[in-house]
Amino acid sequence: MESIILLKGKVKYPLTIDPGVWIFDDRKVDLNTFFDQEKIEVDELEAYTKAVSEHWDREIKEGAVVPTPSKKPSTKKYEKEKLLSGTFAIPVYYFLDNAIVDDQVTQVIIKTSDQDHSMSYEEAYNGLFGFSKDGKPLIEDGPAHFYYGDGSNKDNPIKNIHEIIVE
Template identity: 65%
Template sequence: MENIILVKGKVKYPLTLDPGVWIFDDRKVDLTTYFDQEHEVVNELEAYTKSVSEHWDREIKEGAIYPPINKSVKKFEKEKILNGTFAIPVKYFIQNAEPAEEATSVTFLLSNGEEHSLPIEDVVKGLFGFSFNGKPLKENGPVHFYYGNGSNRENPITNIQGISIS
């Protein structure tokens, strides 16, 4: 239970987060390069719709032809997962919890009993680091919080055991 994080407070849906499964999540980002790149705001529904439309058009024109699977690509992806340092955007979890309209802050409950409060707008733009060099963050985890602009890249908020929205 020490790796489970509860999201509670002024939310419609309290959540239980398990960072151990995020390694398989397609929304994860490479934390070693994330802050060095430009990020464009993408409407995810629009991008998904466009992708599905292109796939549908291709199948109509060419038939359901699937390219052979490239084993070297699969091997590269597996090695990347086993050795990578990853994070996941926090916005997905905050959105799924559906904070109340009057909610203005997020408080990270730390394992040493301390609390760290931030405006909800800052947290939604941030990232939860959950993996370092292919290993889960056990020593001072299970997650680290990074501001979206990377200003605390070298000194993230660590030892997060719970999240309270108020």
């Protein structure tokens, strides 16, 4: 079985996607809690600008602060444990945005080893690619699973994905 996914069609930059490296990606979300959480829209540029502004203001008012070693317990062990036992997904919109989709696109076809799944562009854009279950990559029916953003197929995702065609 191939462990990559091709994203092609009406895009400026076709992508070859490798779900095996997503475990190291900071954009991943915990699939066990994602559909239960309240959705909050965050403008990443605005959040970054706000954080930088607060840091700048603090340095102007208080001056530069020399970092001191902290006595807090290390979170590295907790993070490693979470990676080794978690179930993770990554939002699809990151890939569609990077591929620069044509303005005329209306649907997306997800090709699996069994059949083709057609959906609207909005459904695909708001969806998630699951890539890890209980800390293990999806080797049997992977390399990724597709979940609708509303969680309607969270118990039965689209599996064995090998190609995404944007039309």
